[in-house]
Amino acid sequence: MRYNASPNLRSEIAVAKPIYVLNGPNLNRLGKREPEIYGTTTLAEIEAACRKAAGHWPLHFHQSNAESQIIDWIHEAIDAGAGIIINPAGLSFTSIPVLDALKMFAGPIFELHISNIHRRDEIYHHSLMSKVATAVIMGLGADGYATAVEAMVRRLERPS
Numbered sequence: 730m731r732y733n734a735s736p737n738l739r740s741e742i743a744v745a746k747p748i749y750v751l752n753g754p755n756l757n758r759l760g761k762r763e764p765e766i767y768g769t770t771t772l773a774e775i776e777a778a779c780r781k782a783a784g785h786w787p788l789h790f791h792q793s794n795a796e797s798q799i800i801d802w803i804h805e806a807i808d809a810g811a812g813i814i815i816n817p818a819g820l821s822f823t824s825i826p827v828l829d830a831l832k833m834f835a836g837p838i839f840e841l842h843i844s845n846i847h848r849r850d851e852i853y854h855h856s857l858m859s860k861v862a863t864a865v866i867m868g869l870g871a872d873g874y875a876t877a878v879e880a881m882v883r884r885l886e887r888p889s
């Protein structure tokens with residue numbers, strides 16, 4: 730579903746704060762990485778799907794294998810973003826610094842996992858991030874990203 734904003738909403742969106750889509754370690758290998766778990770969709774294809782789902786809403790899409798870089802993008806979003814969609818990947822289960830950074834973000838936070846972590850090994854069952862997430866989306870495969878972006882746009886446009 731492509732989002733078509735009315736003219737005056739389009740002008741509002743023109744100055745809207747961007748949605749940040751952040752991806753953690755090893756997600757740059759999507760397409761080749763454990764396709765039986767993560768599918769064969771590449772991160773570039775996921776980015777394209779996110780931009781299509783966002784329509785006119787501005788969107789920043791990033792991936793890093795470095796915890797500090799993920800934190801720097803969260804800080805950027807704290808100052809300039811409307812919403813965060815984050816797949817912290819393996820950092821979900823280990824990173825208190827990422828959790829602490831997310832705690833400082835005032836807007837909606839959607840935690841996203843391509844796989845259903847509760848159907849995986851025990852080590853993947855307890856995400857530290859879920860306690861600050863507005864919503865958690867998992868198990869939809871790569872399609873979960875466009876679903877998350879559409880839901881974020883709806884939430885950001887729903888008058889508070």
Ligand code: DHK
Nearest residue numbers: 755816818819842843844853
């Ligand atoms: C991605 C990872 O890299 C794993 O560490 C997580 C998550 C699951 C995903 O499903 O997107 O356990």
